[in-house]
Amino acid sequence: MQVTASRSDAITQRRTSPRIQTPPPPPPVFEPAQRSIAVRDEAFVFPEHELLMSTTDRTGRITHCNAAFCHVSGYNSMDELMGQPHNMVRHPDMPAEAFKDMWATIGHGRTWTGLVKNLRKDRRYYWVRAYVTPIMEGGKPRGHMSVRVKPTDGEVRAATALYARFRQGTQGWQIGLQAMLLAALTGLVLYRQHLRITQPFEAAVSLCSDIAGCKLDGALPAYQGRHPMGFLLERLKQVQTNLRAVVGDARHEIDGFSSLAGQIEQSARHMQQASQTIQQVVASVTDVSQLLQDVTTAADAQSQGIAQVNDALHDLDTVTQDNAQLAEVSAQSAHHMDAHAGILRRTLDICRL
Template sequence: MRENLPVTQTEYALQDGEMLVSTTDVHSVITHCNAAFERASGYSCAELIGQPHNMIRHPDMPREAFRDMWATLKEGRPWSAIVKNRRKNGDHYWVQANVTPMMEHGQISGYLSVRTTPSREQVREAEALYARMRTEEHENRQSLALHRGQVWPRGWRGSLLRALRLGASGRISLAMFSVALLGIGLDLAPGAHTGWMPWIHAGVLLAATGLIAWFVHRTLTLPLRQMVTHANRLAACDLASAIPTQGNTELGRMARALNQMRVNLRAVVSDVRRQVAELDECALEISHGGQDLSRRTESQASALQQTATSMEQIIGSVRANAQHAAQASAMSVESSTAAQRGSDAVSGVVDTMDRIADSSRKVADIIQVIDGIAFQTNLLALNAAVEAARAGSQGRGFAVVAGEVRALARRTSEAAREIKQLISQSVDQIEAGNTQVRHAGHTVAAIIESVQRADALVQTITRSSAEQTEGIAQVNAAVSDLDGMTQQNAALVEQSAAAAMDLQRRAESLKLAVGVFRMA
């Protein structure tokens, strides 16, 4: 026998009214279990399905209990007893085990186990009994045995006690034969009758008693056995076999009641199966829809994360543009200031050129005066030469002086004309320079105006960039909030999908649970 270790001797208390249900095949391999069985055993359904049922067997259970269980089940009879089972962590729990063979086409197709919570008195009695049986088994002096879940002495005493425990027909037959024997004894008593009459009376009485016993067996015992057989089939979840009814007797009414119970169970099970099938289909649709929504939500969350990343990059770009615009604005201010200084310098140059032109014109006037003086000096020298010629030898020296003066006046006049020509050229160049300087002043003023307009435009761009930065930050915050909500929605979708899958699993488990009922 399989021995599952270790054990802790710590009891796991079942909840009141909790029912642990499992089914196995003919080889005792678990094919279905409910949630209560999972909780009590400590194993998950996935760990239990496909495993031998003795994986929860506790080593404190005596071998005799399981020998009796299998002997009873192989007879096609249900078996019931208090059982101690082992949990996955080594703890234990007590149950009132009710095992029923499931029949199909007259053959055992599996076993249905339904366990309920026993009373503490039942647990104490079973614990004491099993401890005694284990001790006797270890010492090889077994005095007790189990028969169909009941405790009996071993040997002939147990066999005799079981034989004396008659059924209803046996008891009736025994009572009738006892009455017949009493009558026979009275007839055969000394002095009661003489001759063959007592023996004839005894034979008639025995024949009548046998006939009545046969009649009771046929009309009471056989129908009762049939009802027990059908009741066992109902207990084994076989709802396909109809129970034959026999008249309007108590047995007939009992058969009709059992048959009506079978029909009602068929109706309920059929309706439950149909509802479970619809529930399974709905759960499958919900699961598929939840999975599709989960994929879409994950895709949306990914897109939002990419959008948030892009928004962060845009915010960085806008902030950089705003910084560049601010730098450009500062440079525009500097350029405007420099251009203003250049304009002021050009204005100063224009004023200087005007003053130079005025001075040149004054110098030209002075040169003209000098040229006039040279012309008059030349006339005076001519007059002096004429007077020296009249004076003859006495005016010869004066004539030389007059000639020198005239030559000086001629050179002075020529120099004055050259200076005048140079000054005239200088004045023309100054006028041309003055015109160019004025043009440069206008150009600088236009540059200043353009720089001012550019500075105003840069200021507008800076303000717009700041507003865009704030707006994009708000959009980014909204996208982040939306991303957070999407993540929460994704979590909710995953929970919904998990709930749908759990609902589908429970519907499948319910389908398996209802599937133990055989309808045809």
């Protein structure tokens, strides 16, 4: 995670965040990013509506992140980031003093806000405004949640110049921060006096309208850093940003479940259609089985008929043989009769003489 305090952010975190008397957490398990790492001097710009959210444990290892954070950081899935040290997205241009200030702030249970330059997997960079909120358990921080939004171009230019001076060693972090705070306070005091004289009613009406419409971004510029209400609005904005990130992450998961439910429903329809097809196949198989049974019965009947025909043919053959024998006997009898007839004729002829 990359973080550096901007002017109004530093004022807010030091004046409004409640102090919790707890010892700071142990230092992260990882070392700061190496300055010798190869980077590409090419910015990756993401849409303004994107909210990048991640959570880490007390040692700085990633325990959760949303799809937007994975995408903007150049990773394909959450699995590539889970359990990894958060400094894998730390750009070497980020001064170490910024992270020391961040860890000291959230270690005492306070919220930290700042401009951060992050490193993508493809070695390009992207800028974010980070809202780092400690996750408290038993009065002690057990981790933190970071919600990041897209900063303005002016904020990026100012942070780039400031970090360059830190790296060059022309001024220390604390000195630069104090000078930045002093300049901010001076300008804010003068601006406050001006607005008190010229725009009290207009600002009040605008503030009420913005709060009623949950447009906290519009209310903050007029009140931040110069009025007690501004500090409250800053906290409300952080809460709003965190809630948007959490709700957006939950909505993403719900959309995933809805898509999965749709796929399951479609699969159920396909299974129902397949079941109907199977039932039709079973019915067809039953018909074929009945047909085969009928064919088998007919074949049995045909076999019986053939056997009867064979029996009849056998009987006919026997009768034929018997007839042949009878014919032979008849022929013999006829021959004998013919012989007897001849004898009888001869006898009659003798009698006539």
